[in-house]
Amino acid sequence: MILPIIIYGNSFLRKKCIEIDKSYKDINFLINNMYDTMYQAKGIGLSAPQIGLSIRLFIIEYNNFLKQKFKKVFINPIIIKKYGYNLISKEGCLSIPNIIENIKRKNNIIIEYYDENWKKYKQHFNGLLSIIIQHEYDHIEGKLFIDNIFILKNILIKKNFNLNYNLYKLYKLSKLYKFYLIYRSRYRI
Incomplete structure (x- = not known):
């Protein structure tokens, strides 16, 4: 049975x-x-809060990309550790349609959880699986991926501004130096 997906703006997602x-x-x-709903929406993950x-x-x-299938249920998960280098990847969300942004997350996690048969696991995940799990985990913590967008964009904008400003200063200095060379050659200073 296909379940309705709660859309951004509903306080339930928080x-x-x-x-x-x-x-x-x-x-x-x-x-x-939940799997039927996720397939219908063409998603790769779905959390319980997204269906109310x-x-x-x-x-x-x-x-x-190697056509290896990973299918898993996470009940009562707890991320024990996030570590490794930061990965920046494009993320979207079924609850926030048509928004895709670059998000920074840790490359590795260790997570403890139960599967659908109530078997307990403690596993390490890395790369894209780590990112997908962290995204879904955020949902059950009342967080959304857009909470990370503005921080990252501000950092990039500031870095870009600083880079552009420094290039501008170098450009100005080079113009001044050229002016100095022309002036010096004309007036033999």
């Missing part, structure tokens, strides 16, 4: 989600509906 236990009713039915449930659950299905 709520921190609660843990669930094995007694949660119809968890497998919910997970199947304030529980710590998200799903991912991703096929990499």
